[in-house]
Structure formats: structure tokens, C-alpha cells
Amino acid sequence: MTIISPSLLACDFLNIEPELMAFSGVKDMWFHLDIMDGHFVPNLTFGHPIIELIAKKSPHKCDAHFMVTNPEFHGETLKNAGLHNFTFHLEAVMDSLSLIKELKKNYPSVGISIKPNTPTHKLSDEILKAVDLVLVMSVEPGFGGQSFMPSAFDKIKELKKRRESLKAHFQIQVDGGVTDKNAKELIEAGADNLVAGSYVFKTTKDNYKNKIESLRSF
Structure with missing residues (x-):
């Protein structure tokens, strides 16, 4: 079953616990947290206290995508936060393989992400055999x-x-502009984990579950 990962960047931050609880009972889904530092990317999002609170309250596994210049720091400081997956960017570190091995000591799943302009051949065979997930932006x-x-x-x-x-055995995750218009083609291409933000959250709360299922019901 394809995993659907609603991106909390698009949710109502002022009512985040009810937003999380609206997905109770949905199968095969994660919550996706876009963590940005204002340096690797120009935006700034979740800090450590919010990440820890979300992981504690979440009825589903938390999938953290670190768009940061220093993923090593976050990997260490959040190792007890309860995150399921820790994804960092290939472009942010010099030795991705060493970082993957270090993160695997503390996280059930470790992923690596590439920006749109980064070709897949930049991901070595050794990296692909070591990671649990590859995030295609x-x-x-x-x-x-x-x-x-x-x-x-x-x-x-x-x-x-x-x-x-x-x-x-890595999952192929895709993030950015995912809707019911391209989900089928993405899954047929090989994606098995779809991140969707605006598509899921830009509706009424009682329709969130329907939005999730629409991404894998053809």
C-alpha cells in the first residue's frame, strides 16, 4: 500500500492537535514535517519544542525532512524526540554515508533527499543500499x-x-505539488510514499481522510 504523508506545513498551526487527531484511524500514512533553518532554504519553520510536541501527540509515525545546513546537529539533539524517519539533503553534507550510519543508531528509518536540479547519479550505490528512503523533490x-x-x-x-x-529496499518518496491529478502516474513510475500538503489541508477537516484515499484510489 502506498504511504501518504500529509505535510504539516500546510495545516492550521493554531489548532495543530485537532489537525493531527483528524487523521486518527487512517492506515498507511505518516505525518511529514518540513524543517527549515532559514539558511539552507530561505524559509524558517518548526523548532525543536514543536517537533517534540508533534511527535508526542501524533497518532501516526512522524517523517522529518531536514532542509538545514547542519543535519548532524539536529540528528543528535532530536534523537529522543520520537521521530520515525529522519531525512537530510545530499547537498548539505560532505560525507552522506557516514551521517547515514550515525543516524541509524537513533532513528528507525533514515532518508536522503535531492533538490530538483541534483541528478540521481549523485546518489552513490553505497548510499542507496544504506538508506531506507530517497526523497525526490x-x-x-x-x-x-x-x-x-x-x-x-x-x-x-x-x-x-x-x-x-x-x-x-529504500522507499521512493516524492514531495511537491502532489495531487489526485498526478498520484497515479507517480505510483506507476515507482513512488511508494507521497507527500501532500495543500492538496490535503486546503479543505474542511472532515474531508481530510477522503483526500488521503483519493491519492491511492484509482
């Missing part, structure tokens, strides 16, 4: 509500082929 990281970039399809297909040839 289908928008420029930093802001929600952007339009989907079709170049992501080729990246997903390439990663699926490499996953098969390497006999690796």
Missing part, C-alpha cells in the same frame, strides 16, 4: 504550495531501476 525546497515539476518522473523511474538492480 518535485518543487524547489523552501515553500509550500508550489506547482509540480514533471522532471521528477524520470528521477523516480531511474531510482526504481537502480533499487531493483542493487536489490536495495
Whole structure:
């Protein structure tokens, strides 16, 4: 079953606990947290106290995407916060493989992300065999509500082929402009984890679950 990961960047921050509880009982979903530092990307979002509170209150696994210049710091300071997946950017570190190995000591799942202009061949075979998830950005990281970039399809297909040839087991996650208009094609290309923000949250709370299911019901 495809995992759907609603991005909390698009939720109502002033009522975040009711927002979380609106997804109780939904199967095969994570909550996606876009964590930005104002340096790696121009925006600034969740700080440590909010991340810890969300992880504590969440009825689902928390998937944290760190768009930061120093993921090593966050990996250490949030190791007891209860996050399920920790994704950092290939472009942010010099030695991704060493960081993956370090993060795996404290997180059940470790992912790596690439920006739209970063080709998939920058991800070495060793990295792909080590990670649990590869996040393909289908928008420029930093802001929600952007339009989907079709170049992501080729990246997903390439990663699926490499996953098969390497006999690796990483999930292929895509984030940015995901809606019911492209979900089917993304899944057919090889994506098995879809991040959706505006599409899910820009509706009434009682419709959130329907929005989730629309992304995997064809």
C-alpha cells in the first residue's frame, strides 16, 4: 500500500492537535514535517519544542525532512524526540554515508533527499543500499504550495531501476505539488510514499481522510 504523508506545513498551526487527531484511524500514512533553518532554504519553520510536541501527540509515525545546513546537529539533539524517519539533503553534507550510519543508531528509518536540479547519479550505490528512503523533490525546497515539476518522473523511474538492480529496499518518496491529478502516474513510475500538503489541508477537516484515499484510489 502506498504511504501518504500529509505535510504539516500546510495545516492550521493554531489548532495543530485537532489537525493531527483528524487523521486518527487512517492506515498507511505518516505525518511529514518540513524543517527549515532559514539558511539552507530561505524559509524558517518548526523548532525543536514543536517537533517534540508533534511527535508526542501524533497518532501516526512522524517523517522529518531536514532542509538545514547542519543535519548532524539536529540528528543528535532530536534523537529522543520520537521521530520515525529522519531525512537530510545530499547537498548539505560532505560525507552522506557516514551521517547515514550515525543516524541509524537513533532513528528507525533514515532518508536522503535531492533538490530538483541534483541528478540521481549523485546518489552513490553505497548510499542507496544504506538508506531506507530517497526523497525526490518535485518543487524547489523552501515553500509550500508550489506547482509540480514533471522532471521528477524520470528521477523516480531511474531510482526504481537502480533499487531493483542493487536489490536495495529504500522507499521512493516524492514531495511537491502532489495531487489526485498526478498520484497515479507517480505510483506507476515507482513512488511508494507521497507527500501532500495543500492538496490535503486546503479543505474542511472532515474531508481530510477522503483526500488521503483519493491519492491511492484509482
